[in-house]
Amino acid sequence: MNRTLRIVVFGLFSVAVLVAQAVLQSARNNDTLTLGTQVYAADCARCHGARGEGGNPAAPLARDASGLRPAPPHDSTGHTWHHPDALLKEIITNGSSYPDFQSPMPAWGDKLSEAEIDAVIAYIKTWWTDEQRQFQQQVSRRSQP
Numbered sequence: 001m002n003r004t005l006r007i008v009v010f011g012l013f014s015v016a017v018l019v020a021q022a023v024l025q026s027a028r029n030n031d032t033l034t035l036g037t038q039v040y041a042a043d044c045a046r047c048h049g050a051r052g053e054g055g056n057p058a059a060p061l062a063r064d065a066s067g068l069r070p071a072p073p074h075d076s077t078g079h080t081w082h083h084p085d086a087l088l089k090e091i092i093t094n095g096s097s098y099p100d101f102q103s104p105m106p107a108w109g110d111k112l113s114e115a116e117i118d119a120v121i122a123y124i125k126t127w128w129t130d131e132q133r134q135f136q137q138q139v140s141r142r143s144q145p
Helices: 003-048 085-094 114-125 130-143
Strands: none
Touching: 003 114, 085 114, 085 130
């Protein structure tokens, strides 16, 4: 084979590998979002709302008769996108123990797998604007050791 033909064949092979990797990653992302949608609907929506609007969209910081705040919104109107992934995972796994917030968020670490928790977080991110996702990605990167 002459040199030019080898370069062309190598280039086409490289492009094919990159396309296959992109297709595989897209399929993984779709599987993750499907799982996140299912887990959110089954375990999170009853408190945080079907579209992530929170337990009391009209007054998200108002306390109930027992002094607890409603489940916060996770959509673009909420504050979730200000937090790194590691903190979101911790809250889902261990429940909310922040004295300033005092939420009835239970611990899900015994019920949900790490993959399910990651999938729920990925699903929640679909409600954010591009700018919010970019900001949260930077916050997550900065919080890594």
